[in-house]
Amino acid sequence: MTTRRQMLKSAVLGGGATVVAATALGSLGPEAAFGQAAPDIEPGAVDPNFAEGRIRSIKDNTLLVLGSNMVFHSIRVVDGTSLWKLGPVSFDQAKPGDGLYARGVRMPDGVLAAESVWLNIVNIKGHIRNITGDKLHLDHGGKEILCHRIPGKSVAIYSDSPPSADLSPLRVGQHVQILGAWRPDTNEVDIATVFSAH
């Protein structure tokens, strides 16, 4: 890992000779398909290269997911796959019961070779009903969602100002969008980003 990181560091800082503007793929199994143009999908239709649902079980590098529409998905995670759970995480952070969205390439055998997997990600809008301790009580369509500030992770964006780890300018009654990670089977969310218009 260190060697790889050093190589990438020198590449981006201009000290290495391994920087290439564009090279062909072809050596990484399922990832080889990532570079292919996505087939045209009828607007309004289900996107076959996308999956949604909750993890039922995990077998080797494959997530067995039951879609909310009761369709099963097998989602293969490879070295190049990114996993998000309030930030980038390793594969061992994926747990049965987690909700997910995944994008990748549907292989001929029906398996989704994942490029990106977002675990428990939610993007909800609502009014701040109250603020107590480290929590925002969000009124989301009449239901209260408890949104936890996670020190070192949660940030707020006040319109186009630079992002800030300081959430104290948020006010009761304000309308906000909260991007975060749901705590499975609860009405609680860990905050990644709060978007505020003011």
Next chain:
Amino acid sequence: MHGIAALQPYVIGLVLLWASLTKLFSARMRAEAGRTALARLAGPARAVPALRLAGALELVVAAALLLPPVLPVEGVAATALSTGFLAYLAYARLTVPESSCGCLGAHSRPIEGRSFARAGLLLAASVAAIWAGPYTGGVWAALVAAAEVLVLLGLSPELDRHWLMPLRRLVVRVRKPLAPGPQGEVPLEVTLRLLYRSRAYCSASARLVSDVQDVWDEDGMRFVVYAAREGLAVFAVPLADADPAGVRVALVGEPALA
């Protein structure tokens, strides 16, 4: 007791007057009529007429209660109306739980326990009003009626923005929750937001095929790696600088990583 009963028609009358005027004249209420349980029950096309009909009914009963003479039949009418409110709330909660009440004003929150408590209190007051006589004075009766009005207002989610929200704002100002802790590591989200605003990310984003794969900090920079069509895209983001112009990018072929 007679003094308390004597004031009930006025308490109920004022609440019904408020409810009827909102239903009959509030443009916002008409705009949000489609979200109320009444609309879900009566059909979207009949939402506004149904609200107006309910408002007119409430206005008639309110006028009868507030204007002399005091008659038992007014209490009976108020009791019938309050029973109807409770039945409507129960039916709406069971059949269209996500819709709002449409009782005393426009707001988007679904029917909650407070709405039932308010309707229950109105029903009790209406029953008491059947035996109401002319009010002959009495401080205690007036205090009870005033407390009743305050409880009814407190049980009205439609009014939260006038008292509960300012109260909570005050508490937040005093207690200062969410106050920033000691300055620690720069959150990754701060780096990513800076990255999204940069020309470097903009120029490379069409080539990215994954979310963040790897992140590490070194020499005052944060390095962020994505899968790209060419292999990998690596960004270097200055940790101490909020200027997106300082972000650098390189596309690295996978063969180079082997």
Next chain:
Amino acid sequence: MARSRPTDPVDLLGPVQGEVSWFCCGAAWGPCGTVGKGACGTCNSGSLQHAWPNTSDACWAITRPDSCGVSLSRRTCGFSHRTTALCGGASVVTTIADCGPQTDLFCGERSCCGATCASNRLIDLTPAAYSRIASLSSGLRPCEISA
């Protein structure tokens, strides 16, 4: 702020720039589990669809983009829009399946990419659609919308 009904929708004159976010609908998990299939009754997180602020009078009364100084034409369920990320140029064509976003609640909000910025929330995509032009974890991006 003017609250009168606009007569000259900007999206009729050409592509319009604004902010794009994502929302879940249809069968779903977590806080999304109770949102239903949207105003058109067809919305699904896994389909290439979007919410538009002017699908009906009732919808317009809720979203009120005019209060942010933006007029948008009436487009009903099933109408196609192309949303192009101002950052990178990736685009996706989706059909209307819901009413939204509530533009008036975020008036004046601005998102930037490089030197290019766009203001006001004009469109919400399903996760399937949004993830074709940006990462779901970005949450909000500047975009261009064309019919």
